Amino acid sequence: MLGAEAADLLDAPGGARDRQLLRGAALRVYEFHQGFAFVEAEADGYTGYLDTAALAPAVQPAPNASVACRETLVWEAPNARSMARSRLSFGAGVHVLEEAKGWARCDIGHIPANHLNIGRRPQTDPVEVAERLLGMPYLWGANGAGGIDCSGLVQLACHACGIACPGDSDMQAAELGQALPESARLQRGDLLFWKGHVAWVSGPDQILHANGYSMNVAYEGLSAAMARMDDAVIARRRL
Incomplete structure (x- = not known):
């Protein structure tokens, strides 16, 4: 699984971008080479190389929600005045642990609950x-x-x-x-x-x-x- 906010899928180690993957993307890893992993994206079968640092730890929980707006921030605490630690794009996956007072506590921090599609329900249009x-x-x-x-x-x-x-x-x-x-x-x-x-x-x-x-x-x-x-x-x- 991709653990970074996003990663370019490259045509060779350190090469050009063919496509891009977002956090939570399910991957099959086939080999490691010069600090890069050769992977296949399960969603569409696209293959390529990405920096091994972008891979999630093996124990990372699977996403149960995805970003539903153009982009959102991940806050350190459920408070608009707290520090934002990262930025996620539409479709990026997170694992929600609980919801309270309009915030979702996730595996990587806090996100406004209305910025997420919790349960990853299919859209219609x-x-x-x-x-x-x-x-x-x-x-x-x-x-x-x-x-x-x-x-x-x-x-x-x-x-x-x-x-x-x-x-x-x-x-x-x-x-x-x-x-x-x-x-x-x-x-x-x-x-x-x-x-x-x-x-x-x-x-x-x-x-x-x-x-x-x-x-x-x-x-x-x-x-x-x-x-x-x-x-x-x-x-x-x-x-």
Whole structure:
């Protein structure tokens, strides 16, 4: 399990980021090499290297709650004036020991209870989940710690709703939901894919995506986006 707030999943020891893992992510560890562990993320089968310091101790309790807002802090005491010791992103997992007076005492400190999805209940609207990250900076390969990319936004929202989802947009285009014919009328929650890019349909002639044009998670008019992009839509999927 990942014990750090977040960790980059690298293509080689000390290499480039392929994806990103958040605290509480379940992992299979296959080998250790030069201070790095070669791991597989159980949620999507993604493999890569991460710093061994990011791994949780073997006795770490399994998460029973996850961060439900864009980000939260972990306080030393259940008091807004106490010191904050760390920062967690949407979807990060913690183990709640007890709730009292609006605070959750967790394995790593205290978090406002309304910042958590205690019991990790599946959400029902992936677009609403993605909307919680509006304005987050675009960061290629990231899943919400310091930034996020297009496929990370789709994966994070799907996982919050209990929907299995791979990490890369090409795999998402092949595996998520059902293919839509070009004649089908788009509706909220549909996914549009371009070469190397994916966006949620969030409303009539509107998409929501993490993109390198505005460099953040943003709404954009679908007609304007299609006029701006050089590549045509290559897939339309409905969950």
